[in-house]
Amino acid sequence: MSATPLADFVRAYAEAGISRLHMPGHKGHGPLGCEAWDLTEIAGADELYEAEGIIAQSETNTARLFGSAGTFYGTEGSSQCIRAMLFLALQAAPAGQGRPVLLAARNAHKALLYAAALLDFDIRWLWPPADGQGGSLCACPMSPETLDAALTGLEQTGNSPFGVYLTSPDYLGGMQDVGALASVCHAHRTPLLVDHAHGAYLRFLPGGSRHALDQGADLCCDSAHKTLPVLTGGAYLHLGHGLLRPEPAAVRGAMCLFGSTSPSYLIMQSLDLCAGALAGPWPGELAACVEAVNGLKARLARLAPGLVRPAEPLKLVLDANALGRSGRALADLLRVHKVECEYADGQYVVLMFAPGNRPLDYERVEQGVKAAVQAPAEGAFRRNAPAPGLWVRLEEQARPQCTIRQAVFARQALVPVEQAVGRVCALPTVACPPAIPIAVSGETIGPAAAELFGYYGIRRVAVTTE
Numbered sequence: 164m165s166a167t168p169l170a171d172f173v174r175a176y177a178e179a180g181i182s183r184l185h186m187p188g189h190k191g192h193g194p195l196g197c198e199a200w201d202l203t204e205i206a207g208a209d210e211l212y213e214a215e216g217i218i219a220q221s222e223t224n225t226a227r228l229f230g231s232a233g234t235f236y237g238t239e240g241s242s243q244c245i246r247a248m249l250f251l252a253l254q255a256a257p258a259g260q261g262r263p264v265l266l267a268a269r270n271a272h273k274a275l276l277y278a279a280a281l282l283d284f285d286i287r288w289l290w291p292p293a294d295g296q297g298g299s300l301c302a303c304p305m306s307p308e309t310l311d312a313a314l315t316g317l318e319q320t321g322n323s324p325f326g327v328y329l330t331s332p333d334y335l336g337g338m339q340d341v342g343a344l345a346s347v348c349h350a351h352r353t354p355l356l357v358d359h360a361h362g363a364y365l366r367f368l369p370g371g372s373r374h375a376l377d378q379g380a381d382l383c384c385d386s387a388h389k390t391l392p393v394l395t396g397g398a399y400l401h402l403g404h405g406l407l408r409p410e411p412a413a414v415r416g417a418m419c420l421f422g423s424t425s426p427s428y429l430i431m432q433s434l435d436l437c438a439g440a441l442a443g444p445w446p447g448e449l450a451a452c453v454e455a456v457n458g459l460k461a462r463l464a465r466l467a468p469g470l471v472r473p474a475e476p477l478k479l480v481l482d483a484n485a486l487g488r489s490g491r492a493l494a495d496l497l498r499v500h501k502v503e504c505e506y507a508d509g510q511y512v513v514l515m516f517a518p519g520n521r522p523l524d525y526e527r528v529e530q531g532v533k534a535a536v537q538a539p540a541e542g543a544f545r546r547n548a549p550a551p552g553l554w555v556r557l558e559e560q561a562r563p564q565c566t567i568r569q570a571v572f573a574r575q576a577l578v579p580v581e582q583a584v585g586r587v588c589a590l591p592t593v594a595c596p597p598a599i600p601i602a603v604s605g606e607t608i609g610p611a612a613a614e615l616f617g618y619y620g621i622r623r624v625a626v627t628t629e
């Protein structure tokens with residue numbers, strides 16, 4: 164079987180000079196230069212949500228590379244896979260148990276809330292520890308003991324969750340101990356679902372896989388496009404070897420439920436070609452990249468204590484407060500050195516590396532950070548992290564007033580943050596990135612949420628009006 168059956172087919176079709184009396188309307192030529200490879204479901208091209216031919220073969224190649232019990236392509240990111248994953252977990256839950264509940268770590272991407280609204284389930288939140296560890300919207304480190312206590316507590320109320328939902332790695336490169344947390348879930352016979360959008364590459368690390376699937380996740384999604392050489396939108400939904408084993412047709416049906424019936428063949432080819440690279444030179448290139456990033460982290464760590472935050476191998480996370488600056492100010496300085504970051508807030512700058520980066524990229528980052536160390540920061544600097552204890556107050560004040568679905572679909576209005584305090588959050592308002600809701604739909608917006616909206620630069624939020 165070919166390592167890249169889909170790309171092979173499309174290239175042969177493009178070269179054959181066939182008269183294209185089918186969609187898309189560009190007919191194989193246009194200003195982008197890639198139109199010849201942009202197809203629709205013509206004879207032989209298979210169909211993503213009914214795959215039996217070259218797409219199914221390509222997915223099988225990828226499943227083998229990831230060691231999954233099944234891998235399914237998505238062309239609309241982890242956002243689509245997350246909805247499908249939750250639909251599948253809900254389908255597997257025992258019937259007739261009242262309103263379904265998911266137990267989820269609070270640093271979830273907004274796609275989880277959209278899934279809860281569409282599928283109409285409730286969420287019990289796992290909050291970061293009270294000591295403020297992490298100190299960011301993006302992080303929610305979870306101990307096995309905390310998870311065990313939460314699961315036991317829910318079981319005692321007769322309201323067992325249909326799944327546990329974790330985000331790992333998170334936007335700041337923090338990783339949960341998925342193995343230990345999976346053991347806790349499985350001891351409670353509860354499936355573990357992992358938003359692994361940032362972690363596809365972890366399967367191919369030189370020291371061995373650290374992918375969530377290999378640590379016991381029952382279902383997980385990877386945004387292939389975030390860390391692998393894949394076009395934006397390319398994603399995987401993986402089945403693990405644990406508690407949830409839906410039929411392939413059911414998984415395709417779930418992906419179709421939340422996707423367009425015209426999935427992009429360019430993105431699918433990109434996933435197909437990525438499988439070829441993963442089976443070939445890419446893991447070696449990743450090893451070299453990880454070594455280079457490690458070297459850079461070590462050199463930068465020597466410049467200022469606390470500057471380099473511990474993070475997964477391909478993320479360099481700088482605490483700009485260690486240099487007397489805000490993360491946004493450091494990002495501006497890096498921009499002068501022709502470096503564009505993934506994310507910056509009042510405290511952090513996140514830089515994402517991959518084998519496609521050139522040596523020059525590492526040099527520029529180092530020069531930019533050195534310049535920031537040498538140049539005095541402008542004005543008197545005040546630590547720019549959220550105030551200690553803010554997360555505890557947020558947890559105390561986040562009182563649900565209605566279901567997520569009711570709030571998301573309620574009549575609503577965008578109001579200035581000051582006028583939102585005491586009202587009910589409608590559509591989640593997020594800073595993007597990291598697209599993590601501060602107030603969750605259906606919760607009262609308290610003063611702590613308002614303070615965090617200010618910190619993340621959010622001025623208006625959606626509140627219910629009925």
Ligand SMILES: Cc1ncc(COP(=O)(O)O)c(C=O)c1O
Pocket residue numbers: 239240241242243272274330333334358360361386396398596597598
């Ligand atoms: C943690 C996390 N989950 C899910 C998503 C959604 O992924 P996608 O953009 O692939 O739909 C993102 C996007 O940034 C994310 O950071």
